[in-house]
Amino acid sequence: EVQLVESxxxxxxxxxSLRLSCAPSGFTVSSDYMNxxxxxxxxxxxxxxxxxxxxxxxxxxxxxxRFTVSSDNSGTTMYLQMNSLRAEDSAVYYxxxxxYGVFDIWGQGTVVTVSS
Amino acid sequence: DIQMTQSPSSLSAFVGDRVTITCRASQSISNYxxxxxxxxxxxxxxxxxxxxxxxxxxxxxxxxxxxxxxFTLTISSLQxxxxxxxxxQQSYSTPFTFGTGTTVEIK
Numbered sequence: 001e002v003q004l005v006e007s008x009x010x011x012x013x014x015x016x017s018l019r020l021s022c023a024p025s026g027f028t029v030s031s032d033y034m035n036x037x038x039x040x041x042x043x044x045x046x047x048x049x050x051x052x053x054x055x056x057x058x059x060x061x062x063x064x065x066r067f068t069v070s071s072d073n074s075g076t077t078m079y080l081q082m083n084s085l086r087a088e089d090s091a092v093y094y095x096x097x098x099x100y101g102v103f104d105i106w107g108q109g110t111v112v113t114v115s116s
Numbered sequence: 117d118i119q120m121t122q123s124p125s126s127l128s129a130f131v132g133d134r135v136t137i138t139c140r141a142s143q144s145i146s147n148y149x150x151x152x153x154x155x156x157x158x159x160x161x162x163x164x165x166x167x168x169x170x171x172x173x174x175x176x177x178x179x180x181x182x183x184x185x186x187f188t189l190t191i192s193s194l195q196x197x198x199x200x201x202x203x204x205q206q207s208y209s210t211p212f213t214f215g216t217g218t219t220v221e222i223k
Contacts, residue, residue: 103160
């Protein structure tokens with residue numbers, strides 16, 4: 001089965017850190033753009049970040065300076081390093097492949113809960 | 117940042133009804149507008165990209181239109197499996213932003 005597999009979601013205290021991972025399963029990523037999109041409980045969708053194949057990254061203002069997106073040398077596994085976590089970062093985090101901002105392949109999501 | 121405003125926030129409709137959801141951008145985004153469907157507990161699914169192009173495998177009862185700042189998603193004949201939340205999203209520039217969502221419920 002073709003899918004994106006996220007991992008790393010957990011319960012973490014405010015101010016803490018967490019690293020999420022995303023890797024394709026059953027296919028080879030050909031897109032040059034890998035994104036993170038999150039959804040807080042009962043809320044809408046919020047784009048978080050994108051990493052291009054050349055390494056260029058962009059972030060939402062709400063996470064800029066606290067989150068860092070990266071990929072491995074092969075460019076197929078993506079990571080999201082989240083520091084200085086806040087309660088408002090609690091959400092399901094989706095890994096999404098999307099060329100030019102069109103999000104056509106989504107992972108199943110991993111849950112991040114920031115709470116003391 | 118480009119703000120995306122969707123309306124209505126929710127609607128109730130019968131199976132077989134024609135349903136229209138609107139999305140407005142805070143500035144012109146040409147046709148860089150996409151629509152997604154999300155069912156409870158599931159990841160969103162791409163329905164329409166570039167304002168009016170139907171994603172592969174999506175039923176033809178879904179259609180999109182518009183350009184500039186005003187866009188619509190139309191479901192020509194609502195089916196039981198279409199009850200879900202729909203989001204628009206602009207891909208014109210980062211940060212890519214989503215609309216607030218429209219929940220389509222059974223009447």
